[in-house]
Amino acid sequence: MSFDFESAPSFDLVPTVDSSTDYAAVDAPLVDSTPTVAPPVEAKPTNYANIVLPGDFPDPTIAKIGNTYWASATSAEWGPVFPMFKSDNLVDWELVTHVFPGQLPDWCDANFWAPEIFYEGGKTFIYYTARKKNGPLCVAVASADQPEGPYTDHGPLVGQRLGSIDGFPVRDEHGDLYLVWKEDGNSKKKPTPIWAQRINEKRMGLVGKKVELFRNTEKWEGCLVEGSAIVRHDEYFYMFYAGNGCCGKCCNYATGVARAKSLLGPWEKCPQNPILDKNKTWKCPGHGTVAEYEGRWFLLHHAYYTDSHEFVGRQGILSEFTWNAEGWPEFDGRSPQAAPLPDLSVLNVTDNFTSNQLAQTWQWPVGEQPEAGVSDGQLLLTASPVGLGAMVAQRTFAATYKAVTTLDFANLAPGTFAGIGAIGDHANTLSLMAGDQSLQLWHVKGGKQECLTKIAVESCKNLSLRLEVWGGQRYRFSYSADGLTWIAMPTESFAINGTYLPPWDRGIRIALLAQGPATSTVAFNHFSLRNKR
Structure with a gap:
């Protein structure tokens, strides 16, 4: 990932809600990289008016x-x-x-x-x-x-x-x-x-x-x-x-x-x-x-x-x-x-878990460091029975974005749920969780948790989960058994209102979650975060 703050012209980044956007299109192949904050440059910069x-x-x-x-x-x-x-x-x-x-x-x-x-x-x-x-x-x-x-x-x-x-x-x-x-x-x-x-x-x-x-x-x-x-x-x-x-x-x-x-x-x-x-x-x-x-x-x-x-x-x-x-x-x-920032794509994140350890940009709630490791192209996350479960998360960089993960669904143990979520704090979250041959939309607001939607899902080896966000306010979850055809989770409206998510002093994180007995391990094969205008 690189940050070229000087070569491209500036423009205002205005979050929009566009229901016609084709988010089902598959991203072009990208170079797998450990997320970093900034790139090397060939010469000392003279422009310091930057997001650093x-x-x-x-x-x-x-x-x-x-x-x-x-x-x-x-x-x-x-x-x-x-x-x-x-x-x-x-x-x-x-x-x-x-x-x-x-x-x-x-x-x-x-x-x-x-x-x-x-x-x-x-x-x-x-x-x-x-x-x-x-x-x-x-x-x-x-x-x-x-x-x-x-x-x-x-x-x-x-x-x-x-x-x-x-x-x-x-x-x-x-x-x-x-x-x-x-x-x-x-x-x-x-x-x-x-x-x-x-x-x-x-x-x-x-x-x-x-x-x-x-x-x-x-x-x-x-x-x-x-x-x-x-x-x-x-x-x-x-x-x-x-x-x-x-x-x-x-x-x-x-x-x-x-x-x-x-x-x-x-x-x-x-x-x-x-x-x-x-x-x-x-x-x-x-x-x-x-x-x-x-x-x-x-x-x-x-x-x-x-x-x-x-x-x-x-x-x-x-x-x-x-x-x-x-x-x-x-x-x-x-x-x-x-x-x-003229080009938000320089802040995109891709992690195919090919390193020998978890990238330093992954986070977790203070005092709740999960048991997480990387092996053979997979993130292995040990589940927790408490709340949303164990989590590792990435910072967000824009108010409009798409996050995707793929998990090893075939080997998900009974009573164990795994998924992707938008996390404000423990008391305010939205997540799509897979487990027990089902997909569930979990909604937590003010500490009160409920399941908004639950559907049955057929057995498959890998299951991809996607979160789309518009302007930081509207959230939509989808799933795919083949990584090509995406099916939106049914909700009462096009998207879920997530304006309540951010705490007073923090931005939203996108998390990978594993909820269930501490004897269970969830395997994730991929994570990507794509920033949108």
């Missing part, structure tokens, strides 16, 4: 280690937790590993947000947010001898009663290391102070007293300020921060900046705030980290693409800024600069 982390990658962070840039992003409720990408030009990113590729730290179980990469003394530190089991949100730290890991977790540094999130490590004007974080007061309708407190020399604990830097006081900031990212330029520390509502259909996030000559203040907010706001292409830009490349300054931040919005999630984009005569950072037009 397409798909659901909120709260991106970036750090330069040696001659290589490293990036990560929020994982939320999907494992493996905290992807680690590398790049030599800020545009083309390779997924290398994850901070927590398997087992999670013992102390936490949810809300894996806002990692920050910090390199010092030959070690890489990841300061991150997670929720303590039966407790508050905390800022914690993990470390490794090299950025690709393996990482050792050292537990939480701070977890206030209202919650502590978005930790950012920075050295002050005297060389002392501090953690800057947000107290999550908005979760309880309280103010959201930004705090700073010294980190000990082992970089794994807080010492001394915390100091408030500032809080949400301006109208545009709404109920919160958060997502601090601090850089020193000339005589000032500059804090890029986000304000207002981050997520979902009604978000109004934007980016501001404040500065101070001393890390502990006093801090002055820019009179032109917000310095980065929505435009026709991108909505709710915020929570980023600053990077400098060849004398140019960039903010790697997230935003919703307006034509796919909450159905895909918050994507990682670069916006370049300069320093104006008053010493403030300034974005051209105060808008995100990434152009719409």
Whole structure:
């Protein structure tokens, strides 16, 4: 899979509902590839107005280690937790590993947000947010001898009663290391102070007293300020921060900046705030980290693409800024600069399971890593009797797309169901499941599960299942015994309304599912995801 952001002309990607589209046509043969985030390029690019982390990658962070840039992003409720990408030009990113590729730290179980990469003394530190089991949100730290890991977790540094999130490590004007974080007061309708407190020399604990830097006081900031990212330029520390509502259909996030000559203040907010706001292409830009490349300054931040919005999630984009005569950072037009992706097919995914292990782009619900392996061109997924069962999932990249899988139907054990589904979270899903010589449409909304349709299906060796989505809102499932002739599952209308699927903070995933006794294994022969205009 390749990403050529510069050669093709731009166009607006407008999701449409077209019942005349012939989705029954078989795709032309495609080269089997392990899904990656970005391709190599022949020469250093000069255009940085790009989607660099397409798909659901909120709260991106970036750090330069040696001659290589490293990036990560929020994982939320999907494992493996905290992807680690590398790049030599800020545009083309390779997924290398994850901070927590398997087992999670013992102390936490949810809300894996806002990692920050910090390199010092030959070690890489990841300061991150997670929720303590039966407790508050905390800022914690993990470390490794090299950025690709393996990482050792050292537990939480701070977890206030209202919650502590978005930790950012920075050295002050005297060389002392501090953690800057947000107290999550908005979760309880309280103010959201930004705090700073010294980190000990082992970089794994807080010492001394915390100091408030500032809080949400301006109208545009709404109920919160958060997502601090601090850089020193000339005589000032500059804090890029986000304000207002981050997520979902009604978000109004934007980016501001404040500065101070001393890390502990006093801090002055820019009179032109917000310095980065929505435009026709991108909505709710915020929570980023600053990077400098060849004398140019960039903010790697997230935003919703307006034509796919909450159905895909918050994507990682670069916006370049300069320093104006008053010493403030300034974005051209105060808008995100990434152009719409001209060719969505570069984000298509094909996996024929020919590798010797599961591709790193597959995900699963946090804390529910399935027993999954690849052998002889098949994904072997051990079933689970709980809920929808075991699952592995892929991010989506557009609001209109087609996903297909083929499963070994002949060897499906009695009482075991396997299929494909659109997953918002455990409580909100749509899936087509095959088992016990039947096909069933499973509908889960608000945690309530029902079977919308059930039909008998004749025995066959392989059974192909297809999910088609229009505009993130309408969902249709079909099946084929020969991979050529597709039969739509009967429903009351042409398509099922799936507008309820996305959680407030995440995009939709497409999952392969195995539900049944833990003694059963389901074999999938193929998976593809085709993005549509």
